[in-house]
Amino acid sequence: MFIKSPLGTLKNLRLSNLFTHCLRIHTSKRNLYAGQLLLQQHATMTETQFGKLFDKIEELKPRFIERLAEAVAIPAVSGDESLRPMVVKKAEFYRAELERLGFQDIKMKELGLQPPPVENPELKLPPVVLARYGSDPAKKTVLLYGHYDVQPAALEDGWLSEPFKLVVDEEKQLMRARGVSDDTGPVQGWLNVVDAHRELGLELPVNLITCFEGMEESGSIGLDKLIADEADKYFKGVDTVCISDNYWLGTKKPVLTYGLRGCNYYQIIVEGPGADLHSGIFGGVIAEPMIDLVKVFGSLVDSQGRILIDGVNEMVAPVTEKEQGLYEKIDFTLDEMNAASGSETCLYNNKPDVLMHRWRFPSLSIHGLEGAFSSQGAKTVIPAKVVGKFSIRTVPDMESAKLDKLVIDHCNKVFQSLGSPNKCRTELIHDGNYWVSDPFNASFTAAAKATKAVYGVEPDFTREGGSIPITLTFETQLKTNVMLLPMGRGDDGAHSINEKLDLSNYFQGMKTMAAYLHYYAESETK
Numbered sequence: 199m200f201i202k203s204p205l206g207t208l209k210n211l212r213l214s215n216l217f218t219h220c221l222r223i224h225t226s227k228r229n230l231y232a233g234q235l236l237l238q239q240h241a242t243m244t245e246t247q248f249g250k251l252f253d254k255i256e257e258l259k260p261r262f263i264e265r266l267a268e269a270v271a272i273p274a275v276s277g278d279e280s281l282r283p284m285v286v287k288k289a290e291f292y293r294a295e296l297e298r299l300g301f302q303d304i305k306m307k308e309l310g311l312q313p314p315p316v317e318n319p320e321l322k323l324p325p326v327v328l329a330r331y332g333s334d335p336a337k338k339t340v341l342l343y344g345h346y347d348v349q350p351a352a353l354e355d356g357w358l359s360e361p362f363k364l365v366v367d368e369e370k371q372l373m374r375a376r377g378v379s380d381d382t383g384p385v386q387g388w389l390n391v392v393d394a395h396r397e398l399g400l401e402l403p404v405n406l407i408t409c410f411e412g413m414e415e416s417g418s419i420g421l422d423k424l425i426a427d428e429a430d431k432y433f434k435g436v437d438t439v440c441i442s443d444n445y446w447l448g449t450k451k452p453v454l455t456y457g458l459r460g461c462n463y464y465q466i467i468v469e470g471p472g473a474d475l476h477s478g479i480f481g482g483v484i485a486e487p488m489i490d491l492v493k494v495f496g497s498l499v500d501s502q503g504r505i506l507i508d509g510v511n512e513m514v515a516p517v518t519e520k521e522q523g524l525y526e527k528i529d530f531t532l533d534e535m536n537a538a539s540g541s542e543t544c545l546y547n548n549k550p551d552v553l554m555h556r557w558r559f560p561s562l563s564i565h566g567l568e569g570a571f572s573s574q575g576a577k578t579v580i581p582a583k584v585v586g587k588f589s590i591r592t593v594p595d596m597e598s599a600k601l602d603k604l605v606i607d608h609c610n611k612v613f614q615s616l617g618s619p620n621k622c623r624t625e626l627i628h629d630g631n632y633w634v635s636d637p638f639n640a641s642f643t644a645a646a647k648a649t650k651a652v653y654g655v656e657p658d659f660t661r662e663g664g665s666i667p668i669t670l671t672f673e674t675q676l677k678t679n680v681m682l683l684p685m686g687r688g689d690d691g692a693h694s695i696n697e698k699l700d701l702s703n704y705f706q707g708m709k710t711m712a713a714y715l716h717y718y719a720e721s722e723t724k
């Protein structure tokens with residue numbers, strides 16, 4: 199059955215669920231012989247209800263941009279120990295916002311000290327912000343997860359404007375600032391959805407629980423335990439978890455995401471000389487830590503992206519015939535890929551290979567190093583100690599502990615083969631599991647309807663090459679499903695310079711979030 203409405207074509211809607219409240223309103227009408235009539239009446243009502251909500255979101259645009267500007271102005275970089283007070287300040291910002299919006303039972307959950315490796319052994323982890331909006335047992339409960347920490351950013355990296363100051367580019371119709379897409383914009387989006395309901399005097403159709411953390415960009419350290427501890431307490435009765443912390447695959451087509459890669463992040467520490475040395479005096483005479491590190495780095499991966507560590511590729515689940523057919527149908531082009539990377543350096547020349555290597559094969563990236571000369575000019579120094587950083591994006595069926603052993607054994611073996619008198623050790627900094635789900639549950643169905651209602655198209659179902667370390671923990675500890683509803687686009691430049699969020703994605707994203715809550719409330723499963 200199809201109902202045509204200005205919000206889009208609503209397909210195969212079921213009387214028993216989506217129209218429950220409509221039936222209540224229309225019970226006085228005797229003329230139920232024509233299901234079509236009832237459906238038309240409901241279509242009008244849904245249209246009116248969404249119409250008002252969507253109009254309110256449009257009307258509140260200046261307020262919603264202002265709030266986002268306040269949030270992104272706090273440089274909450276979880277990976278920079280010196281900025282930890284700013285991460286805590288941003289948690290306080292959200293506590294105040296939640297209070298102002300009428301959330302209750304707000305808890306700033308402390309997670310204790312950050313475990314090693316860490317510079318300051320007294321460093322406290324930032325709090326997790328838990329809050330409730332409604333606790334009606336007749337309603338479903340949706341847990342909204344997001345993170346308020348961000349990646350580092352500095353003007354001198356090549357930003358067009360100060361990274362922690364929101365710039366609205368009217369010409370390009372976008373907002374620019376660190377975190378605007380990952381993940382401050384989407385977190386703000388959820389709060390704005392509640393704000394819009396309150397302004398309209400419209401009841402939220404579900405109970406909400408927020409779980410906003412401040413360590414996602416550093417591997418969600420400490421959050422697993424909190425979720426396990428609160429599974430039967432604060433999180434009791436959660437029906438589904440919705441995460442808005444990834445991006446569309448490309449720039450035009452909205453997507454829903456049912457898979458993530460995991461991430462194991464390592465460091466290799468090579469040290470020898472007692473201090474940095476003059477290369478004219480000591481060059482050729484002493485063993486240089488940087489030379490050893492480069493050799494170990496070079497043994498990890500080749501220039502075609504192939505991982506060279508024995509046993510790693512063998513853990514990857516084989517590609518099935520059924521799966522092979524999925525990739526060609528996805529709305530994505532190599533041109534979009536090149537535009538997003540700002541280059542033509544892609545290692546693959548066809549869509550299925552690009553998507554498979556992004557979603558379902560592991561990758562190894564070398565991120566950088568501490569301790570070495572990295573400025574302009576030509577300093578003739580031999581660094582005494584260097585710390586190399588690299589990570590592996592993991593996929594089914596890779597086992598995290600087994601991977602750690604393979605990686606550490608490999609680095610030790612390569613270093614030993616160099617015959618260097620320096621010292622070398624490799625350690626895990628943090629890890630997070632991959633996650634793959636069934637995209638046909640009630641939550642995904644509600645999100646697909648919401649996408650159709652807002653954008654007028656069916657979303658693509660995609661996997662994400664990035665990681666959200668806590669996703670699998672929600673699924674296993676709360677024994678419920680998780681759905682990923684991205685707000686931004688594939689070219690937003692998350693983790694890069696000039697991170698942006700298109701204005702249309704911010705506002706249409708909020709409408710999709712709002713519609714999702716209404717459609718999910720009306721779905722059959724409780």
Ligand SMILES: C[C@H](N)C(=O)N[C@@H](Cc1c[nH]cn1)C(=O)O
Binds near residue numbers: 414415443667
């Ligand atoms: C997809 C998400 N917005 C994100 O950027 N996640 C980070 C999380 C992370 C950091 N270290 C390990 N995982 C990512 O994928 O890099």
Ligand SMILES: [Zn+2]
Binds near residue numbers: 345380381414443444
């Ligand atoms: Zn994120």
Ligand SMILES: [Zn+2]
Binds near residue numbers: 380415692693
């Ligand atoms: Zn991120």
